Amino acid sequence: MIWLGLDTANAPLSAALVKDGELLVELNSAMGLNHSAGAMPAVEELFKRAGIRPAELDAIAVSEGPGSYTGVRIGVTIAKTLAWTLDKPLTGVSSLRVLASNIFTYGVTICPLIDARRGNVYAGLYRRGEDGKLECLMEDRHMALSDLLMQLKKQRNPVVFVGEGARKHEELLKEMLGELGRRAHFTQDLPRASLLITEAMQAETSAVHSFVPEYRRITEAEANWQKANGKEAE
Amino acid sequence: MNDIHILGIETSCDETAASVVKNGCEILSNVVASQIDNQKKFGGVVPEVASRLHVEQITLVIEEALEQAGLSPDALDAVAVTEGPGLVGALLIGVNAAKAFAFANGLPIIGVHHIAGHVYANRLDSGMEFPLVALIISGGHTELVYMEQDGSFELIGETRDDAAGEAYDKVARVLGLPYPGGPHIDRLAHESEGAVEFPRARLEEGSFDFSFSGLKSAVINHVHNVRQKGQEIDTASVAAGFQESVIDVVVEKTVRAAKEKGVRQVIAAGGVSANKGLRAALGKAMEREGIRFSVPPLNLCTDNAAMIAAAGTSMFKAGVRSDMALNGRPGMELQSWAKKSI
Ligand SMILES: [Zn+2]
Numbered sequence: 001m002i003w004l005g006l007d008t009a010n011a012p013l014s015a016a017l018v019k020d021g022e023l024l025v026e027l028n029s030a031m032g033l034n035h036s037a038g039a040m041p042a043v044e045e046l047f048k049r050a051g052i053r054p055a056e057l058d059a060i061a062v063s064e065g066p067g068s069y070t071g072v073r074i075g076v077t078i079a080k081t082l083a084w085t086l087d088k089p090l091t092g093v094s095s096l097r098v099l100a101s102n103i104f105t106y107g108v109t110i111c112p113l114i115d116a117r118r119g120n121v122y123a124g125l126y127r128r129g130e131d132g133k134l135e136c137l138m139e140d141r142h143m144a145l146s147d148l149l150m151q152l153k154k155q156r157n158p159v160v161f162v163g164e165g166a167r168k169h170e171e172l173l174k175e176m177l178g179e180l181g182r183r184a185h186f187t188q189d190l191p192r193a194s195l196l197i198t199e200a201m202q203a204e205t206s207a208v209h210s211f212v213p214e215y216r217r218i219t220e221a222e223a224n225w226q227k228a229n230g231k232e233a234e
Numbered sequence: 235m236n237d238i239h240i241l242g243i244e245t246s247c248d249e250t251a252a253s254v255v256k257n258g259c260e261i262l263s264n265v266v267a268s269q270i271d272n273q274k275k276f277g278g279v280v281p282e283v284a285s286r287l288h289v290e291q292i293t294l295v296i297e298e299a300l301e302q303a304g305l306s307p308d309a310l311d312a313v314a315v316t317e318g319p320g321l322v323g324a325l326l327i328g329v330n331a332a333k334a335f336a337f338a339n340g341l342p343i344i345g346v347h348h349i350a351g352h353v354y355a356n357r358l359d360s361g362m363e364f365p366l367v368a369l370i371i372s373g374g375h376t377e378l379v380y381m382e383q384d385g386s387f388e389l390i391g392e393t394r395d396d397a398a399g400e401a402y403d404k405v406a407r408v409l410g411l412p413y414p415g416g417p418h419i420d421r422l423a424h425e426s427e428g429a430v431e432f433p434r435a436r437l438e439e440g441s442f443d444f445s446f447s448g449l450k451s452a453v454i455n456h457v458h459n460v461r462q463k464g465q466e467i468d469t470a471s472v473a474a475g476f477q478e479s480v481i482d483v484v485v486e487k488t489v490r491a492a493k494e495k496g497v498r499q500v501i502a503a504g505g506v507s508a509n510k511g512l513r514a515a516l517g518k519a520m521e522r523e524g525i526r527f528s529v530p531p532l533n534l535c536t537d538n539a540a541m542i543a544a545a546g547t548s549m550f551k552a553g554v555r556s557d558m559a560l561n562g563r564p565g566m567e568l569q570s571w572a573k574k575s576i
Binding site: 034036037038039040041043044054055069070073074076077078079080081082084085086208209210212213215219220221222225 | 275276280282283285286289290292293294296297307323326327329330331333334335337338339340557558559560561562
């Protein structure tokens with residue numbers, strides 16, 4: 001069973017091929033890549049290095065967001081096109097869950113953070129259970145970072161922050177949470193497509209044609225339209 | 235020689251389109267999923283909304299195009315996709331779907347200029363005879379291009395400010411007409427008995443360039459003055475006057491370009507070439523000059539993927555290939571793919 005995993009949800013890129021639970025090739029980059037130009041060459045490189053053909057794939061996993069709208073769309077478009085034309089199952093995994101899966105400490109609250117500008121973040125809360133599986137404690141959402149930190153402060157549990165968003169707001173996390181706020185190692189701030197595949201193996205597959213990113217935010221145009229037409233924006 | 239089957243993909247604006255074309259001239263399928271109903275409530279194309287809708291539609295549209303053509307991917311020779319110009323976020327959905335599809339099926343990929351596609355739409359209808367002059371007229375373009383031969387483009391005139399289609403949309407907004415405004419102005423102009431006199435922007439002697447901002451301002455001033463006098467605006471005769479001014483200048487310059495270059499054919503391409511008034515006026519003028527005039531049927535004038543496959547076929551034959559690093563290029567310039575003829 002050969003899996004392809006792809007995460008282009010934010011600036012970093014990760015792509016991997018995993019065969020029967022063993023990593024064949026993984027390409028990772030933290031640089032602000034142009035995914036539109038760079039993602040398919042990375043996928044091509046994976047197959048070349050592993051010496052397999054696209055038709056030998058068995059399943060595809062993709063990071064479905066939230067994150068950069070454009071970045072998420074590129075990964076999703078590539079993944080759903082491959083899945084459809086190769087007739088293979090497609091599984092979407094939260095980009096926040098992928099970041100959380102970098103943390104293997106049991107029982108601790110894990111908070112993956114993706115910066116969403118203007119003091120906002122995409123965040124979720126996760127925990128690795130006794131069985132080693134990642135549980136979701138709070139569904140992914142778009143929110144003000146200050147609100148999230150207030151909420152976590154009240155809970156008085158230690159929290160491990162992971163992801164590029166955590167790095168960006170490191171100062172504020174320390175200031176607000178002190179000893180309760182811990183930081184992952186910098187190598188854990190990047191998504192790993194091999195772990196994305198691990199998560200996908202435990203999740204349900206998605207319908208391919210109707211598969212779309214989890215933006216976790218409506219467009220500005222839609223929000224303005226709803227306001228103008230007297231509907232409550234979510 | 236074997237038949238060439240090219241899959242075309244186009245997502246440069248608000249249509250998600252895919253098509254299979256045989257030998258660059260025969261349409262086997264031409265699928266277009268328009269977003270116009272979704273975009274209407276915003277009064278125009280919102281790029282983020284367009285990009286989201288493209289992701290929703292893209293594989294369905296490609297599948298439909300293959301099914302209607304009755305072909306499996308291994309019967310294709312290449313994938314042609316709009317590389318630019320257009321909305322960047324929209325372009326890269328088509329580009330990345332095309333790359334993934336090409337990679338999975340071991341096919342070459344070819345990045346096509348959107349406007350070259352509009353010109354090559356004529357291959358799907360009445361054919362192309364070189365040398366020719368193409369008038370490219372749309373929401374983003376107003377250009378006169380000389381083509382000495384297949385795959386060669388020489389820009390001889392372009393707009394210095396607004397594109398003609400942009401001017402149409404802005405004037406339509408001033409007149410309170412719904413989006414998109416072009417067809418409404420065209421219809422009103424057709425129905426109107428009178429026409430308000432507006433200036434013609436002919437620019438310097440001999441120039442093939444265009445300018446529509448002065449005309450647009452003249453219309454706005456006229457509407458403003460009439461309103462200030464407390465009178466009602468005769469929308470139809472304003473529309474007619476505006477359209478007359480546009481058509482007059484466009485026809486004059488196109489005819490002059492065609493005569494100067496001694497061409498065998500004049501082609502109109504782009505969204506505004508769907509305008510009935512413009513088609514009729516150009517047709518009459520070319521008949522007078524004895525030059526063959528072609529404009530493809532409506533469904534090939536507006537954005538579609540068959541035209542991208544048609545242009546892609548000419549590029550395929552010329553040996554043009556892109557690779558997996560192909561990217562959407564919003565400001566891409568029209569370039570020749572033909573080798574310079576000696
Ligand atoms: Zn167009």
